[in-house]
Amino acid sequence: xxxxxxxxxxxxxxxxxxxxxxxxxxxxxxxxxxxxxxxxxxxxxxxxxxxxxxxxxxxxxxxxxxxxxxxxxxxxxxxxxxxxxxxxxxxxxxxxxxxxxxxxxxxxxxxxxxxxxxxxxxxxxxxxxxxxxxxxxxxxxxxxxxxxxxxxxxxxxxxxxxxxxxxxxxxxxxxxxxxxxxxxxxxxxxxxxxxxxxxxxxxxxxxxxxxxxxxxxxxxxxxxxxxxxxxxxxxxxxxxxxxxxxxxxxxxxxxxxxxxxxxxxxxxxxxxxxxxxxxxxxxxxxxxxxxxxxxxxxxxxxxxxxxxxxxxxxxxxxxxxxxxxxxxxxxxxxxxxxxxxxxxxxxxxxxxxxxxxxxxxxxxxxxxxxxxxxxxxxxxxxxxxxxxxxxxxxxxxxxxxxxxxxxxxxxxxxxxxxxx
Numbered sequence: 001x002x003x004x005x006x007x008x009x010x011x012x013x014x015x016x017x018x019x020x021x022x023x024x025x026x027x028x029x030x031x032x033x034x035x036x037x038x039x040x041x042x043x044x045x046x047x048x049x050x051x052x053x054x055x056x057x058x059x060x061x062x063x064x065x066x067x068x069x070x071x072x073x074x075x076x077x078x079x080x081x082x083x084x085x086x087x088x089x090x091x092x093x094x095x096x097x098x099x100x101x102x103x104x105x106x107x108x109x110x111x112x113x114x115x116x117x118x119x120x121x122x123x124x125x126x127x128x129x130x131x132x133x134x135x136x137x138x139x140x141x142x143x144x145x146x147x148x149x150x151x152x153x154x155x156x157x158x159x160x161x162x163x164x165x166x167x168x169x170x171x172x173x174x175x176x177x178x179x180x181x182x183x184x185x186x187x188x189x190x191x192x193x194x195x196x197x198x199x200x201x202x203x204x205x206x207x208x209x210x211x212x213x214x215x216x217x218x219x220x221x222x223x224x225x226x227x228x229x230x231x232x233x234x235x236x237x238x239x240x241x242x243x244x245x246x247x248x249x250x251x252x253x254x255x256x257x258x259x260x261x262x263x264x265x266x267x268x269x270x271x272x273x274x275x276x277x278x279x280x281x282x283x284x285x286x287x288x289x290x291x292x293x294x295x296x297x298x299x300x301x302x303x304x305x306x307x308x309x310x311x312x313x314x315x316x317x318x319x320x321x322x323x324x325x326x327x328x329x330x331x332x333x334x335x336x337x338x339x340x341x342x343x344x345x346x347x348x349x350x351x352x353x354x355x356x357x358x359x360x361x362x363x364x365x366x367x368x369x370x371x372x373x374x375x376x377x378x379x380x381x382x383x384x385x386x387x388x389x390x391x392x393x394x395x396x397x398x399x400x401x402x403x404x405x406x407x408x409x410x411x412x413x414x415x416x417x418x419x420x
Contacts, residue, residue, distance in 0.1 A: 002027040002062050003304075005041075006048040006078070007069025010331075010364030010382040011289040013037050014296035015067060017360060021301035024308075029061060035373055036350075036363020048073045051081025058087055066090065067307060068265075071147055071286050075101040079265075090307045092285050095261040099252075099283040103145050103182045106283055113251035117280040118185040118272075126170040129181050133162050141184040144169050146177030151338060153223055155186065189274030190418065191281060192233040193291050194244055196269070197306060198253055200262035202315035205245065206306060207298065207322075208236040209291040210418065215338060217414045224338045225379055228415030230328040230390060231294040235273050235418075244271055244278040252283070265310065293362050293384045294327035300357065327386035328393040330401060331364070332411045337378035345408030347373045347380070353403055359385045359396055375408060383411075390419055 003025055005015050013036050019025045020040060031054075033043030047053050049072055058066060066082055068074055068091035077094035091097075098105045104122040109115075118141070123129035133140065142165040144152030152174045156162035162183075169178030193211055197204045210233040215221040236244075249269055256263050268288050270281040287295065296303055302321060309318040334341035350373050353361050362384055365377020381404070385396030394416050401411055 001025065001064035003029070003065050003067065004058055004061070004063045005030045005067045005069060006054065006073055008032050008034050008037075009070070009289055010362045010379070011287055011292040012069040013362040013364070014293040014382075014384070015069060015287070015303070016041050017362070018296040018300060018303040019067075021357070022304040024304060029063070031057070034363050034376070035366040035368040036361070038368065049076040049078065051076065051078040054078055055082050055085040055087065058082065059085070064088065065308060065311065069286060071097065071100050071284065074285055075147060088311050090265055090311045092263055092265040093261060096256060096263045097285045099256075099263075099267070100285040101147055103143050103282065104180060107182065109252055109255050110280060113255040115248040115251050115280055116277070118187050120182055120184045123181045123183065124179070126166050129166045129183060130163060132183055133159065133166070136183070136185070138162075139186045141186055142166060142169070143182045143184065144174040144178040145180035145182055148174040148177040149225065151223065151225065152177050155223070187272040187274070187279055187281065189272045190235045191270065191272050192236045193288055194236055194241060194249070194269045194271055195287070195291070195295060196245075196249055196267050197310040197315055198263045198265065198267055199310050199313045199315045200257070200264050201313075203245065203250055203253055204306075204310075204315045204318060204320065205241065206266075206320050207231055207295045208233040208241065209288065209294055210235070211288060211291055212412060212415055215412075217412055218417070222338055224333075226288070226290045226331065227333070227412045228328070228330045229288070229291045229294050230326065230393070230416045230419065231291070231298060232326065233419075236271070240273055240276055240278055243276075244269060248278065248280050289364070290329045290331055290382050293329040293382045294386075297327045297360060297384050297386050298323065298325060325386050325388060326390040326393045327384065328390065328397045328416055329362070329382045329384040330397050330411050330415045331379050332381040332383065332401060332404065332406065332409045333379045334375050334377070335408055335410050341378055342408060343376055345375045345406065346371070347375060347409070348405040349403050353400060358387070359400060361400055375406070380409060390416055394420065
């Protein structure tokens with residue numbers, strides 16, 4: 001089949017790599033893609049938030065199946081527009097994508113489904129948010145209600161930090177995402193990610209992972225979009241995963257169906273686990289980034305079969321065949337990230353890297369130059385490897401990074417430290 005993947009990051013590079021492992025993939029286009037993706041697939045310049053333009057492009061290129069990578073086109077209703085055009089799509093409707101696009105909506109759904117999550121308040125005015133803040137204990141979490149590219153979450157240790165976060169959000173630092181604010185109880189425990197596919201009726205678990213959100217070693221410094229991940233996540237034992245399915249995910253899916261907005265696509269539940277009890281931190285309506293990279297390396301060719309079965313409503317007859325393996329990805333980011341960083345710094349050594357079904361350097365933010373590659377974003381590379389043990393996967397991932405000559409980049413030296 002002819003496949004179109006929408007997106008331009010490390011997640012989409014991993015999705016493209018996995019699709020190409022499957023002989024059912026006859027032709028692959030990624031829009032807009034990046035310099036790394038361009039080495040394995042055709043890339044096309046396209047506004048992926050314009051559903052009409054995407055539908056027209058898909059028709060002109062005889063596309064059979066569209067996989068939507070990032071959250072912005074989902075929230076913009078691109079999946080709806082493509083389905084209206086008769087295309088097979090992997091990704092939820094705009095109404096269902098509110099599970100990520102609005103944190104207050106997710107809290108409302110959790111309340112209706114009786115799904116365990118953090119206590120919270122939802123505010124449209126800064127003064128009301130500040131008044132509520134003074135009735136709560138510290139630390140506390142301040143979140144922009146809308147999509148903020150993984151950066152609209154502040155864990156405030158002091159009232160001053162919380163007030164500053166409220167001022168920033170209502171002041172427009174996160175654009176329209178901060179027009180409304182959610183203030184949450186700070187949940188203690190260990191955080192992990194649980195991924196399931198949903199086809200409107202069946203829920204199929206497809207893997208677990210643990211992300212590292214803080215920029216610095218030992219989980220210090222500001223939150224980022226993710227500095228590395230590994231899979232599986234030991235804290236998400238079979239018993240804990242079953243609890244999350246029974247108490248959080250399936251009740252959420254049932255509530256969405258009850259409201260007339262059944263969920264289709266991948267659902268990523270960020271969970272906080274303490275004493276064997278999971279509570280929901282957040283939902284994402286797409287594969288996590290960088291969690292997607294470790295999941296795709298472990299799933300390989302069957303990832304395309306699973307997504308295709310999900311889009312066609314065949315999950316009830318579908319199984320996931322896991323190897324007894326582990327995978328890790330380590331993000332190499334531009335110095336200064338998640339704050340100000342320099343773009344365009346040259347990266348050497350990428351073309352000489354060994355890459356196979358056990359080791360891949362996925363590109364998250366690169367551009368091609370006359371001499372090779374340059375950085376074009378904050379998170380730039382994902383050194384990803386799998387092995388029989390997490391230590392083996394870790395060693396292989398860091399070995400890839402050691403072969404990169406990029407003075408303008410940095411990475412955390414301790415990805416996987418909780419499990420190891």
